[in-house]
Each structure stands twice: as structure tokens, then as C-alpha cells.
Amino acid sequence: MILTATTVTDVAVFDGTELLRGRHDVTFDASGITSVIRTGTAPAAGTPVDGTGATLLPGLVDAHVHFRDLEQLSALTRYGVTTALDMSTWPPEFLARLRAADHGADIRSPGAALAGPGGPHAHIPGFPAEDLLATPEQARRRVAARVAHGADYIKVVLEAPGAGGPELETTTAVVDAAHEAGLRVVAHAAATGAVELGVRAGVDILTHAPLDAELDESFVRVVADRVRAVVPTLTMMAGTARNLGNPALSYDHARDTVAALHQAGAVVVAGTDANDAPGVPAAVPHGSSLHDELELLVEAGLTPLEALRSATATAATAFGLDDRGRIAPGLRADVVLVTGDPASDISATRRLRSVWTAGRRLGDVQREAPA
Ligand SMILES: [Zn+2]
Incomplete structure (x- = not known):
């Protein structure tokens, strides 16, 4: 099976527990999240998605x-x-x-x-x-x-x-x-x-x-x-x-x-x-x-x-769902990209850019959830 990888580049990451220090590249495909590395340490694998100005969250x-x-x-x-x-x-x-x-x-x-x-x-x-x-x-x-x-x-x-x-x-x-x-x-x-x-x-x-x-x-x-x-x-x-x-x-x-x-x-x-x-x-x-x-x-x-x-x-x-809820290698690739920093302003979760479920990207979201 050929898995198409995505890498969200140069992005702030809330990993489910903490906001990681610095910017990261996060790579995933349908099999799950494959790597979380500091931006600039390796070329992006697969399809790159620019994460500048955004935060990547677990689904x-x-x-x-x-x-x-x-x-x-x-x-x-x-x-x-x-x-x-x-x-x-x-x-x-x-x-x-x-x-x-x-x-x-x-x-x-x-x-x-x-x-x-x-x-x-x-x-x-x-x-x-x-x-x-x-x-x-x-x-x-x-x-x-x-x-x-x-x-x-x-x-x-x-x-x-x-x-x-x-x-x-x-x-x-x-x-x-x-x-x-x-x-x-x-x-x-x-x-x-x-x-x-x-x-x-x-x-x-x-x-x-x-x-x-x-x-x-x-x-x-x-x-x-x-x-x-x-x-x-x-x-x-x-x-x-x-x-x-x-x-x-x-x-x-x-x-x-x-x-x-x-x-x-x-x-x-x-x-x-x-x-x-x-x-x-x-x-x-x-x-x-x-x-x-x-x-x-x-x-x-x-x-x-x-x-x-x-x-x-x-x-x-x-709820004992050990395969999700965090951004870490090996976990399910349910991830959400939002503009801004929801770790300091919670309303930023409404500014959705993209959503992936099990590594598949939904039609680009680019909408603001009603307040
Ligand atoms: Zn109920």
C-alpha cells in the first residue's frame, strides 16, 4: 500500500499536554503520525503544508x-x-x-x-x-x-x-x-x-x-x-x-x-x-x-x-483511548491546524485552517466557527 505523507511545516505544536518549545515539522500519513521534529533539521516528507502563524493540535x-x-x-x-x-x-x-x-x-x-x-x-x-x-x-x-x-x-x-x-x-x-x-x-x-x-x-x-x-x-x-x-x-x-x-x-x-x-x-x-x-x-x-x-x-x-x-x-x-489525543509518533493522525495560539487565547480554536482524520485532509476548512 502506498501511503501519501503530509508534513505540516514550521508550526507551533500543542501535543495534547504542553505547547512544545520552538517550531516543528510534523509528518503523518494514514498509518499515523510518523515524526515530530524541529523545523530545519530535515527536508519535509510528502506534501508540505505551511504552518506559519498557526498551531497544530490533536484532533x-x-x-x-x-x-x-x-x-x-x-x-x-x-x-x-x-x-x-x-x-x-x-x-x-x-x-x-x-x-x-x-x-x-x-x-x-x-x-x-x-x-x-x-x-x-x-x-x-x-x-x-x-x-x-x-x-x-x-x-x-x-x-x-x-x-x-x-x-x-x-x-x-x-x-x-x-x-x-x-x-x-x-x-x-x-x-x-x-x-x-x-x-x-x-x-x-x-x-x-x-x-x-x-x-x-x-x-x-x-x-x-x-x-x-x-x-x-x-x-x-x-x-x-x-x-x-x-x-x-x-x-x-x-x-x-x-x-x-x-x-x-x-x-x-x-x-x-x-x-x-x-x-x-x-x-x-x-x-x-x-x-x-x-x-x-x-x-x-x-x-x-x-x-x-x-x-x-x-x-x-x-x-x-x-x-x-x-x-x-x-x-x-x-476514556482509555490510548491511540489518540496527543501528537506523537505512532498515534492516530487526527490533527487540527488553527490560526493563532489557542494556548493563550482559547477562541483561536475557532480559526480552523485544516482538519485531518486518520491522515486524510478534509476539504480545506478556512472558516470561523460562530462565536
Ligand atoms: Zn446527553
């Missing part, structure tokens, strides 16, 4: 999306999101089509989320009733079914105790069964009571940041110690607070919780809850929303560099 990861159609895969990559972590998609035939698509973002999925019989998710039109769970025995059976369908992780929708979600014993059974199968558990926890339940049950990753109250200080430290990562979906929480107009729910709580978690050393991962299903509290567009999320994370106290990590190396590590 972005959105750690919370949903899908309704295949077009959403290419909307993601147009905005530099090369990996999307689905958080509930059914039926399995549609999921199989998403996985098989040869364009757009590479996805991971839990299949349909598992939810209790009484929470709001049980009333989403078309939500698979056979996935509702009320007992530990049902939890074990549902997790086994997900594993049989090739789930990459398990998603469980938690509510505050007594509010219709799976209770502690059932949630613990989900966690134990998933861990026995070698899978992580991601818990939807949009209320403080649900966060507490998830942490007690031992879930690995929490998603959403509650609007009903800020997590209290001692509990923030517990969360930071016990969970692998938090995916707060500030874009969705801001939209929800705005659209519901319920004075008991405030975006300030979500933002302040993220600030406190970050200060306590919790791992924060970027995710948007991109979603246009009928009846969702806020429609969040695929792709462009990740750039909104990065800005909201910076507003919540992450530095621009930390925000970039949250959508690259940190996201990949939290």
Missing part, C-alpha cells in the same frame, strides 16, 4: 454527544472534532451505521443509556422500555446485553434518590457488572443528589454539572478523589438554565461547581451534549459547540492550556 474529542443522523458525523469534523463519545444511541442498527461510516468523526458508544423506570429519560419518545432498570438483577442483565452488543462503556442515567432513577443497590450492580466486563461507567447526574448517589456507587465518570445547587466543599474533594473524570457539559447546562427559566435552577451553580472541582484537582473533560432531539431542554449543535464549551471551561477557571487538554489528551486518557 478534538467531544466527550458527550448524541446522534440522530449520519450528517452529524461530518458536522463534527468540520469543526475539528475527530472523536465523538456518544452517550446514548439506539436502535443498534443505527449505531452500526454510525460506526461503519467512512466519513466524519470516529465514535465510541454505550448503545442506549440505562435509566430507571420513573425518571424523565423513561418518557423520552421512543426510549427503549426494555432498557429501564429497577433491580440489581435487571442491571446485570442489561449490562450483559450491552457488552454483547459491543458497548465501549456503560451509560447510566441517575436521579436523586427517590426521583425515579435506579437506586443505590441497582446502580452498584451496574458498576460491578461493567467493571467485571472491563468497561467504565459514565453516569448522567444533573442533580446534586444524583452526583452523591453515583459517587457512592463507584461510577467512573460523571456527566453534567447540577443547576440546582453548587456541590458543597467537602463533597467536591470526595468527587475529585473518587471519580476518574467529570464531563460537565456547560454548553448544555447554560442552554437549559436559559430555556427553562426556573428560578430554582441557575447556571452559576454549574460553573461554580466546575471551578471548585478543578481547584480540588478533579479531572475535567470537555463535552457538549450536542443534541437536537425533540423535547431536549436545549438544542446544542454538533461541532461548533465544542468551541463554546472550551470558552465556558476557561470562564470556569481552567487556563486555555488546561481547556485544550480537556478536549485532547485528558479526554483520551479518561
